[in-house]
């Protein structure tokens with residue numbers, strides 16, 4: 001009975017009976033329905049149904065054929081944009097995205113035009129996106145536009161040094177060491193002022209005292225009259241403090257390299273991962289991000305945005321999942337597929353000290369179960385704007401797992417750029433990277449000499 005009914009329905013469908021075809025679809029026989037409908041492409045109603053099914057099944061090339069050869073009105077602008085993109089008609093896709101008119105679509109259109117080697121149109125599209133974009137997303141569009149302009153040679157690529165200079169601007173303006181050392185008469189007031197400025201820049205009282213004392217002695221020893229004669233010596237002393245902490249990031253090795261990021265909420269872990277991911281992807285590596293901060297869904301989404309922006313893949317689970325299980329999945333995926341670098345984000349809720357320590361150890365153990373030699377680096381991310389307060393935080397993380405280095409973020413965010421000195425002194429950890437802005441390229445190695453030159457210049 002049932003068999004008869006089924007074939008009866010199918011027979012009806014084969015004759016082009018729309019409700020019988022829909023019944024097939026209902027029963028999950030989409031493939032069969034598509035097969036039947038393909039015989040009725042000339043029937044506008046059935047063609048519409050066929051188009052829907054193609055879209056649902058992700059058969060974009062077939063959908064493309066329908067809109068190209070039968071009826072362009074089958075698809076909305078959004079669908080056309082997607083179809084054209086999927087079949088590689090980049091310009092056409094861009095044109096459809098542009099019709100949608102919202103900033104994200106305009107940006108997408110710009111990127112497609114860029115890919116299609118239409119740079120002028122791409123720039124115009126990005127400018128349009130920039131006019132629409134809300135303030136909080138503006139940076140993202142600006143960054144892309146800047147990269148395009150740099151790519152075309154319309155803009156001098158901002159080098160590491162310029163970025164550092166821009167980053168340290170606030171500290172420099174606040175302490176004005178350059179002015180202090182610009183030929184002032186050497187007298188007690190000068191040393192007091194210097195000490196005050198160093199404290200303001202958060203270099204810490206021990207270091208400030210030490211530096212000022214050494215300068216006093218030098219002035220006496222050499223019977224110096226003006227402060228410019230002290231400038232080189234000051235740089236040398238400061239450099240002595242900082243060069244102990246200078247160490248490059250351990251670069252990814254041949255097999256899979258894992259980087260684990262620790263730090264309190266808001267210190268800049270996710271952003272740093274995004275920037276680093278961008279760098280590794282640019283170097284041609286396959287990068288996998290693990291959304292181990294499962295505490296808030298926003299944290300997961302933020303990492304997802306960075307994954308997209310940088311061109312990395314991501315392993316994520318629902319908010320509230322066990323972070324260790326996210327890491328487990330990431331390790332498994334990295335094992336099975338050919339990833340070069342795995343960057344792991346974690347949550348840093350300090351008020352739950354014991355659970356935090358347990359969680360981090362569990363994560364570390366899972367990494368080691370897969371790759372006994374990893375992580376390549378366990379990086380503690382510290383926020384320079386809270387200056388020396390971060391030293392207290394760091395102790396908890398150091399207690400949990402072996403930390404191999406510090407990433408000091410937001411050096412651009414306040415006048416406390418000097419915090420790198422006490423962090424270096426008291427934590428006894430190398431500073432591997434510094435964050436000098438929110439842009440994707442605003443992460444750089446910590447180069448003590450350049451840092452000092454720039455601070456005092």
Ligand SMILES: Nc1nc2c(ncn2[C@@H]2O[C@H](COP(=O)(O)OP(=O)(O)O)[C@@H](O)[C@H]2O)c(=O)[nH]1
Nearest residue numbers: 265266267268269270271409410435436437438
């Ligand atoms: N100015 C500036 N902001 C930064 C830098 N690094 C991170 N941020 C910002 O700091 C905030 C917190 O960063 P996030 O990566 O979410 O911290 P997480 O909670 O540790 O993951 C975000 O608004 C970032 O844009 C930096 O180097 N400079």
Ligand SMILES: [Mg+2]
Nearest residue numbers: 269270293299
């Ligand atoms: Mg985060």
